[in-house]
Amino acid sequence: MGDIPHRTWFHFVAEFLPHSAKPLADLFSGPGYMAAAARAAGRVAVAVDRHLPFMRKAQGICADAVALPFAAGVFSALTASNAALNYLTDTTALGRHFEECCRVLESGGVYVFDVCPPERAALLAGRTFGALGGKVRFAHRYASATRTLTTTVRIHNGEEISEEHVQKIFEPAEIAAAAAGAGFEVLRAVPNYGLPAAGENVPVMTYVLCKRAATAPKV
Numbered sequence: 001m002g003d004i005p006h007r008t009w010f011h012f013v014a015e016f017l018p019h020s021a022k023p024l025a026d027l028f029s030g031p032g033y034m035a036a037a038a039r040a041a042g043r044v045a046v047a048v049d050r051h052l053p054f055m056r057k058a059q060g061i062c063a064d065a066v067a068l069p070f071a072a073g074v075f076s077a078l079t080a081s082n083a084a085l086n087y088l089t090d091t092t093a094l095g096r097h098f099e100e101c102c103r104v105l106e107s108g109g110v111y112v113f114d115v116c117p118p119e120r121a122a123l124l125a126g127r128t129f130g131a132l133g134g135k136v137r138f139a140h141r142y143a144s145a146t147r148t149l150t151t152t153v154r155i156h157n158g159e160e161i162s163e164e165h166v167q168k169i170f171e172p173a174e175i176a177a178a179a180a181g182a183g184f185e186v187l188r189a190v191p192n193y194g195l196p197a198a199g200e201n202v203p204v205m206t207y208v209l210c211k212r213a214a215t216a217p218k219v
């Protein structure tokens with residue numbers, strides 16, 4: 001993921017961080033680039049992913065983002081980058097994920113993530129892209145009826161490795177409903193971390209959610 005500007009993305013994240021001594025957790029972290037960017041910016045940050053080999057590299061915590069192994073209110077902020085939420089299989093998983101995020105955040109804590117919107121998935125359909133000097137190639141297929149984006153990743157690194165990634169493409173209304181249902185307010189929904197999008201590319205959408213303060217029960 002050497003082509004991906006996690007440090008630049010973190011500048012956007014930093015604008016929304018509450019004044020709090022509590023740490024940040026980068027969910028769906030992969031090898032931990034966003035957590036590293038947060039640490040480089042002076043934050044205490046932990047990487048969290050369910051895939052153990054990534055965790056060994058990231059020295060993070062191996063956990064599923066729909067069942068987080070943390071106590072309530074322990075984090076000031078969460079991040080999830082590179083369309084990682086699209087690995088959640090459906091809106092039920094998305095809702096559970098947001099509930100877990102809300103639970104582990106302190107009141108006023110923020111969750112900043114990006115997702116692949118339907119227009120981007122449709123544009124990617126049938127296209128092939130290279131990264132890391134051609135060592136990695138991505139070929140996309142999109143089924144609009146089920147809003148499923150399937151990406152075949154081929155890695156040429158001495159030996160040839162091929163993987164298939166299936167991502168669910170959520171509508172903005174589904175994200176807004178799941179976020180509100182979990183107790184979040186949507187502070188922002190902007191393209192590409194507020195950065196200009198290159199050419200005709202339809203960028204990812206970046207969301208900033210804030211955990212609403214609990215309202216006192218009416219007596």
Ligand SMILES: C[S@@+](CC[C@H](N)C(=O)[O-])C[C@H]1O[C@@H](n2cnc3c(N)ncnc32)[C@H](O)[C@@H]1O
Nearest residue numbers: 001028029030049050051064065081082084087
């Ligand atoms: C596209 S990678 C994103 C990597 C990283 N966020 C970045 O910006 O480079 C998606 C990651 O999500 C992880 N993942 C997928 N579903 C998950 C889940 N339910 N809980 C935790 N991690 C998950 C995968 O193991 C993978 O590392």
